[in-house]
Amino acid sequence: MNDLEVHGGELRIGTHLRSRALVELLFPGAQGDVVRTVPIDVSQRLDDGGWRLRGAAHDFEVTATWALQQGQHCAYTNVELVVRSTAASVQACAVRVRFELTGMGTPTWLIPGAFYKENRLAHCTRIYPRYDPEGGDAQQLVSASWSFRSDRAALPAVFAWTTEGCAALATTEESAVGMTGVGFAGSANERAIWLNFPYREEPVVFLAPDTPGPPERPVFHFQRDAPMTLHFRVYLAGPDLHAYNPLVRELYELERHDHPLNPWMNTREAAELTAHGLFTWHYHPEEALLYETAAFDREGGKADRPNMHVGWVSGAPYAHALLTYGRAHNRPEYTQAAISVLDKISTGVAPAGMFWGEWRHDRGWSHGWTPHKGWIQARTISECTLFMLHALAAEKNLGVQHDHWRWAVQSNLDYVLSIQRADGSFGQYYAAESGEVMEWEGAGGLLWISALLHAARSFDVPSYRAAAVRAGEYYRAFVEDEFIYGAPEDVHLCPTSEDGYNAVMAFVHLYEDTRDERWLKLACRAADWTMTFRWTYNLRFPERSFLKQFAFASRGADQASPSNQHLHNYGLICLPEMLRLWTHTKDAYYLERTRDNLACFLQFVAREDGDFNAYKGMVTERYYNTNCFQSKGMLLTQSHAWSVGAVLYACQAVEGWPGTSTPDDLKVIARAGESV
Incomplete structure (x- = not known):
């Protein structure tokens, strides 16, 4: 210069x-x-x-x-x-x-x-x-x-x-x-x-x-x-x-x-509230579902979405979070609810051997929000498989077996091994009936890497590990090209923050499994790209807007995507991997930006009925940062299962962190409401 x-x-x-x-x-x-x-x-x-x-x-x-x-x-x-x-x-x-x-x-x-x-x-x-x-x-x-x-x-x-x-x-x-x-x-x-x-x-x-x-x-x-x-x-x-x-x-x-964080609570309080919210407002025992949305206005639940994806916007990741919380805090009602949801998901295996994408209230198991009827999206079911594996491992540590969960997981893993292309790709969309890969383009299959590596350790199947490494060689090109796309069902082949989270998880897991420095470098590169979606500053909201009145600090929030321009908390899904990336690299930047992400979403967790017009434990999906979808400063008045569950998952991950050489830094995350 x-x-x-x-x-x-x-x-x-x-x-x-x-x-x-x-x-x-x-x-x-x-x-x-x-x-x-x-x-x-x-x-x-x-x-x-x-x-x-x-x-x-x-x-x-x-x-x-x-x-x-x-x-x-x-x-x-x-x-x-x-x-x-x-x-x-x-x-x-x-x-x-x-x-x-x-x-x-x-x-x-x-x-x-x-x-x-x-x-x-x-x-x-x-x-x-x-x-x-x-x-x-x-x-x-x-x-x-x-x-x-x-x-x-x-x-x-x-x-x-x-x-x-x-x-x-x-x-x-x-x-x-x-x-x-x-x-x-x-x-x-x-x-x-x-x-x-x-x-x-x-x-x-x-x-x-x-x-x-x-x-x-x-x-x-x-x-x-x-x-x-x-x-x-x-x-x-x-x-x-x-x-x-x-x-x-x-x-x-x-x-x-110049842009301070503003968490409303610490992680223990947030976990207690979101476990209550997920169980009270999203769990429906008669169908064993986590309803995808629950409206703030509870007038008979008329505006709720009575469906459940098996991953992504509901399903296994959040049932796993509720299960681990229930076990750890002796809340049998939470534990049984989570088990019933995971039992339900394990029954939803399509004829070709992979999970169905979604349970619909009016027609049962279905494909989800995919471009064509009968297509199943790779990211949704790979995320489901990964968190079913997490749930299996957590239960096994307590001496509890769930054979049908294991059968369903192995069915998915064996299916994806059968369709993996020679270059390592797992494809993007699958035909539920025939198993044919209907679209190859995109990085929606990234999380199969994490699932396969987890299963290789749990089930002692070397072919799973080999397939994950081949996939890493294929999907690395998306990271090196700085254009990762294909994760969410609803935006087709758009680059999104969710693609970044998946890449961080996959390449951190590859590094930890192989100790190959190439994968660590790719994990860092994916994390850096993901941070381009993360707010570095606090937005100035209109004076009379909802977010201004509640002093919402946007630093640490992520834009969902260039297509879905609103702030969301999905980045919490890779909080454990971001913390591990920090420990592997000693790069404080990853810790600081992960801390920001968690602290941001220790805001707007409803502390009691009526808090920001929601019910206790509810969490919204959307915070409007600009003139897209709604006016700047507005808040979507629906609680989303994934938004509640992501906070619950991340807070437990921090509370259970195994220790670090710099505990004061970690305390900033774990006690965010007290320390920031």
Whole structure:
């Protein structure tokens, strides 16, 4: 970054970025924006190696001070931008800081939590923003350029890669002129990244899948001689697609101290509440189900979803958590409920030998939310198999056998061994009747690795281990390509935070089983990618919004995906593996960000009936961080079995942690409500 130069009014930053203007001023016009630039009139090299640049045009004066910083993880440049109107009347416009990308090739993009590479594969059935260098129909959410509000991003930054390397601009959610924005363009005529002050959403607003809205182009009303000071950072790195990681780490370290955590309770209290909630509001003894949702409004349970997936949004992971809690705390009603659910799941084996995806109240065992009737999704049933194995092991330690659980688990494992491709892939969707793999693309099969390794130890079947290692060789490509996709049933082939959790679990387990350092490096890389979905800051919610009134601190929450833009707690499912990754690497970053994740979701666990309009022990699925699905600051008024169960699972994992050389650090997690 110390190779910033100014030649003939052009600003050049390394071989990555260039600009002929200090800023662009965007004035609203009848036919769209009127863009006016403020050129660089004066450039001054400072004693500390930085630069001060000045320019004046169109009744505005702009000063930019560039200061090189050598951080803990990377070098970057802080830029302070002072914009002042000299016009006699109010000037209504927006400010854009825009840099052209140098280098060859179609750029690769990253907006943490919101946009990954092309973001949506052309054949993906879920419709949400997609980048196409040839352009496209904005009403189909396809474009060669996009601008987004910063509150869609886990870190308000835009990264771009060309043959020259990686370049990034980063700012904060809010500025002196309102909410900020990030954007990029990559076409034959324009290749650039930018920041908007205030934000813009163009060419359309993403309101929900398949739902574009009209573009938003707010402006700020500049008063004469009332300077506005804006801040951003510039970062350059090499062409490695993992080059985002040093800056994400650096900005997390810089920002977190200004964005405190706000847990409402400690893990023991949260476990007690969520065990109560899962049993009281989601367990239905007459069908032995964990209903997927329970509405806050309990008017006869009319708005509940009386179905149960075997994994993912209900089923085995959360029945396992309830079972272990019931056993540990002498709550036989919890124990028996969990056993009845796991018994039910063990009966749901499809003709081809794998679990059915879902029990539906109106038709029994069914396929789930898959693209075609009769298809079973790999992630749902591999997660079910893994947590059935966890439950079997926990019960075996107490001298309790469940032969039918074991039979069902082995049926699934033997099935997946039979269809594993020579390159190691387990496929994405299976035909329930014939067992044929109906779709191979995607990383939905990642968790078979964890299940097979667990079973290889438990059942002493070497072929399970061999299959897991072959699969690791196949799925590593998704991690190395920084584009892991296919985990949730409802978003088809979209990159999601859930894909990251699965990759962390799989590669941590591979490392622990083989002690091969390759797998540990992949686990770290997967964890770093997952952290791009995790909020580094606390959102500023509207004053009268629900989340503002309850002082919800978003630091540590994860965006579900670029398609499902809301915050969720599913990251707790890999809390044990994240802690083990910390112990294997001694990298405190993994501990700190795992601590944030747990502390975040020790909020909004209903402490009593009526707490945030919920019933005791309920936990919502969605916290709305932006203008997607609902208004920013709203809360979904439904408790989800997986959301309750994930908190229960994570809290028990922390309480039962076997010990560490730095117990004070672990205490920060285990006693989050007292220590943070």
